[in-house]
Amino acid sequence: MLVLISNSTAVVGETDIINVLFEEGLEILHMRKPGATVDEISSLIEKIDSKYHHQIALHQHHEIATGYGIKRLHFTEAGRKQMSEEALIRLKMANHILSTSIHQEEAYKDLPASFMYTFFGPVFNSISKQEYTSSMPADFLFPVKKNLSKVIAIGGIDVTNIQQVKQMQFNGAAILGAIWQKPGESIQQFKAIQKAWKQTDR
Template sequence: MELIVISSPTPVSSEAENINRLFEAGLGVFHLRKPNSDLESMHQLISHIDPKYHDQIAIHQHHDLAAEFGLKRLHFTETERNKTQISELLKIKDRGMKISTSIHDISALNELSHFDYTFFSPVFDSISKEGYKSSVSADFVVEKPKNSPKVIALGGIHLGNIDLVKSMNFDGAAVLGSIWNKEESERIYILKKLLRKSSKQ
C-alpha cells in the first residue's frame, strides 16, 4: 500500500530541509499543497528541495512550475478538475505526467478513468482540520468500478488506524496532520513507522 505525505498548507520552519529528510527516509511521493501561497513562494520552496526528488513531487497550485523544475505530477482540485477538459488532461498525460485529483463522494470514481489516482476524504476525523468528520462507516470497503484510478485514503490517518485503511481496500494512504502536527524531531520516526505499516502485507 502506497504512503503519500501532503505538505502543511501553511509555512513550516525549515520546510525544504524537512521535505528532503522525508524523502531520505524513504518517502515515495510528496504532495505540495499551498492554497494561499503565491507563485514566488512556491518557486522558492521547490528550489530548495533537492532536484533528485523533484519527479516525486505533485503540485496542487501553480502548475506552470512543473516544466521549470522537471516535476512529473500534477494534482487537480475538484474545482480545477471540473474546469479542465478531458482532452487537456490527456495531453498532459501524453507528456509523461501523472495526474491526480480529490473526491468526497465515492460514486465520483465513475468519472475519473483518465486520472492515475484520487484522494478520497475524510476517511477518519481529520487531525489537521477541526470539525472535519469521517464520512464513512467503520465497515466501509471501497468498491472500484472498471477503469477506476487508484484510491488513496485521506483524513485522520495515523499509526493507530492505518491498518484499517488496508482492510477498507484502499490502494494507499495520505497523511498530513500526523506528520506536520508533530515536533520536527519526531517526524522521521513517525514516517518510518507509517512506511513499515503500509508496506506490510
C-alpha cells in the same frame, strides 16, 4: 502507495524535514499551499534536493512544473471540473501523472481516465482540521476497480489506523496532520507510519 501532503502553511525547517523523509523512502510529496505565491512555491522546491523533484506533485501553479522537471499535477475537485477531457488527455500524452480528489463514492466511476489516482476522504476524523470529520462506518469498503483510477485514502490517518486503510481496499494512504502537527517528531512519526504500512503488504 504512501503519500505525504505538505502543511498548508509554512513550517519551520519544512524542506529539511522533506529531504530527510525522501531519504527515508517517501514515495510522493503533494505540495499543497493554497495561499502561496509562485515565488514561494518555487523557493520551497529549490530547497528540496533536485533528485526528488520528479516525486513532487503540484497542487497549484502548474505552470512552473516543467522548469523543475515535475511531471505530477494535482487538480482539486473544482479544478478538475474546469478542465476539458481533451486538455487532460493532452497532459497525459505529454507524460504528466495526473491526480485529483473526490468526496463522494458516486463520483469515482465518472472520473476521466486520464487520472492515475484520486484522493478520497475523510476516511477518519481529520487531525489537522477539527471540523473535517468522517462519516465512514467501521466496516467501510471502497469499491476500487482495476480499470479505473487508484484510490488513496485521506483524512486522520496515523500509525494507529493506517492498517485499516488496506482493509478498506484503498490502494494507498495520504498523511498530513500526523506528520506536521509536531514538526519535531515528523521523521519519527513517518518511520512508524511507513513501517505499519509496509506490514500490510505481508
